Amino acid sequence: MFTTKLNFFDPYKIALSGQAFRIHPIDDSHVETVAMGRYLQIASLGNNEFAFSCSEDEFESIWKDYFDLNRDYEAIYNTIEDDAYLKAAADYGYGIRILKQDPWEAIISYIISQRRSIPSITTCVDRLSELCGTQVSMPALGEPFVRSLKDVYYAFPSVEQMSGLSPEDLANIGAGYRGPYITSAVNDFASGKLTREMMDSADDDTLLALLLNMFGVGIKVTNCVMLFAFARTGRFPIDVWIQRIMDRYYGGAFDASRYPDTAGIMQQFMFYYERCEKSHLLET
DNA sequence: GTCCAGGATCGGG
DNA sequence: CCCGATCATGGA
Numbered sequence: 310m311f312t313t314k315l316n317f318f319d320p321y322k323i324a325l326s327g328q329a330f331r332i333h334p335i336d337d338s339h340v341e342t343v344a345m346g347r348y349l350q351i352a353s354l355g356n357n358e359f360a361f362s363c364s365e366d367e368f369e370s371i372w373k374d375y376f377d378l379n380r381d382y383e384a385i386y387n388t389i390e391d392d393a394y395l396k397a398a399a400d401y402g403y404g405i406r407i408l409k410q411d412p413w414e415a416i417i418s419y420i421i422s423q424r425r426s427i428p429s430i431t432t433c434v435d436r437l438s439e440l441c442g443t444q445v446s447m448p449a450l451g452e453p454f455v456r457s458l459k460d461v462y463y464a465f466p467s468v469e470q471m472s473g474l475s476p477e478d479l480a481n482i483g484a485g486y487r488g489p490y491i492t493s494a495v496n497d498f499a500s501g502k503l504t505r506e507m508m509d510s511a512d513d514d515t516l517l518a519l520l521l522n523m524f525g526v527g528i529k530v531t532n533c534v535m536l537f538a539f540a541r542t543g544r545f546p547i548d549v550w551i552q553r554i555m556d557r558y559y560g561g562a563f564d565a566s567r568y569p570d571t572a573g574i575m576q577q578f579m580f581y582y583e584r585c586e587k588s589h590l591l592e593t
Numbered sequence: 594g595t596c597c598a599g600g601a602t603c604g605g606g
Numbered sequence: 607c608c609c610g611a612t613c614a615t616g617g618a
Contacts, residue, residue, distance in 0.1 A: 327599065423600040429616040430599080485614030490601085527601045548599040580599075 310454075311365040314358050317382040319404025320351045326405050326581045328537045330418055330431045331438075331465070339455050343438075345371055345411060346464040348445045352453040362448040377406045377540065385571050394558045395575060398582035405577055408537055412505060413498065414465040415538035416520075419530040420490050429483075436482035438463040441470045468498045490525025497523060513541055536573040545572040554583050 320340040324332045332342035338353040349372065350362040361368050373379065386403070389396050417437070422430045442463035450457065472495050479488035497503040503523075508516055516539060520531040532546035545565040547555075555563045563579075565572035 419599075420601095422598090424598060424613080425600095425615075426598040426617065428598095428618090432616070480614090483615060485616095486612090487601095487614085525601065529600060533599070546599070549597090550599065584599090 310360055310449075311363060311368045312354070312358060312360045313368070314356075315378060316357060317386070317404055318357075318359065318376070318378065318406065320353065320359070322402060322405050322581065323376075323408070325585055326402070326577060327427050327584065328533075328577065329408050329410055330422075330427070330434045333458065335455055335458055341457055343445060343462045343464060344414075345375060346443070346445065347371070348447055348457070348462050350448070350450060350454050350457065352455075354453060360453050362450060362454055375409050377409055380406070382406060382574070385574055388568070388571070389575070394554075395579065398578040399575070401586055402578040402581045405581060407540065407542060407574055407577060409540050410538045411465065412508060412534065412538040413468060415534045416494055416523075416526070416530075417465075417471075417491060419533045419537075420487055420494060420525055421484060422533075423487065423525075423527075423530065433483045434465070437471075437484075438465050440466075440478060440482055441474065442466040443470070468495060471495050472499045487525060493524040494526075508539065513543070516541065532573075536576075542573045543568075543570050545576050548580075550580055550583050551576060554579050 321334050321337070324334050324340045324342075329342070329344070331344060332340060334340050335350070339350060341348065341350045343349075347363070347367075352360040354360055361372060363372065386399055389399055418430065418434050421433050421437075425433075442465055445462050445464050447457065447462075471491075474492070474495070476488055476492070479491055484491055503519065508519060511519060513535070516535060517531060520526050520534055521528065526534075529546055529548055532544045535541040536544045536546060543565075545563070551563075555561055565576075568575050
């Protein structure tokens with residue numbers, strides 16, 4: 310276990326923000342995730358203190374970067390001016406950070422995501438992991454942690470682990486018509502046509518082109534992968550929710566160029582605000 | 594049963 | 607270049 314104090318960090322909101330599909334609240338003060346081939350539980354201790362179910366070394370080498378804890382979100386939050394809607398959204402989403410997910414997992418997850426709800430995406434990604442991912446080891450979960458939601462978890466499968474999947478396998482996990490897209494992505498990386506290294510070293514325009522060129526990957530998935538896996542925080546993914554926000558509050562289009570380096574962070578505030586706050590109001 | 598979901602592709606105009 | 611039809615399935 311490792312305990313630390315963190316500003317602008319709310320794991321519960323991050324879990325509900327829909328940018329990753331394998332992070333879930335357990336209760337009001339505990340969140341768990343399977344990412345980077347590991348299980349992690351975070352306990353909120355109050356007063357901006359958090360306990361991580363890992364060693365300090367693992368926190369420093371993996372989770373600090375994964376949760377983007379080196380970026381000054383307070384300063385970014387303070388750049389919002391003259392935009393009542395965005396201000397309200399950022400206030401509501403105070404504590405959300407942009408995750409730096411594994412690129413391969415993000416590419417496949419967001420290919421799966423198209424034309425589906427978040428719970429449905431979660432189901433499909435879990436089935437895929439259970440089908441061919443490696444079982445992860447569980448840390449000790451004594452105080453201040455709680456029992457995990459499930460007893461056994463599987464890491465998101467590697468390119469190699471997915472290279473043996475048949476069309477029937479993909480149908481069985483519920484990939485639907487996206488099966489061939491997944492197969493094509495596996496082939497791109499298994500053949501070396503695409504590599505993690507060429508994506509890491511690419512500038513925004515080059516990375517955009519590499520992703521857009523993949524079969525079944527359009528501009529929306531491309532922007533999500535750039536934002537949620539490559540920390541390209543200037544990208545502004547537009548899905549049906551964001552389009553609805555732009556129609557209602559921005560006359561049809563949000564000027565993302567107002568935030569050249571942080572538009573993606575603003576987008577996440579807007580997305581979370583619309584999905585969580587507004588839908589809640591409509592139900593009551 | 595009905596409707597919609599963190600869209601992309603394809604063919605036709 | 608732009609537009610509409612279509613794609614397979616889970617969850618509400």
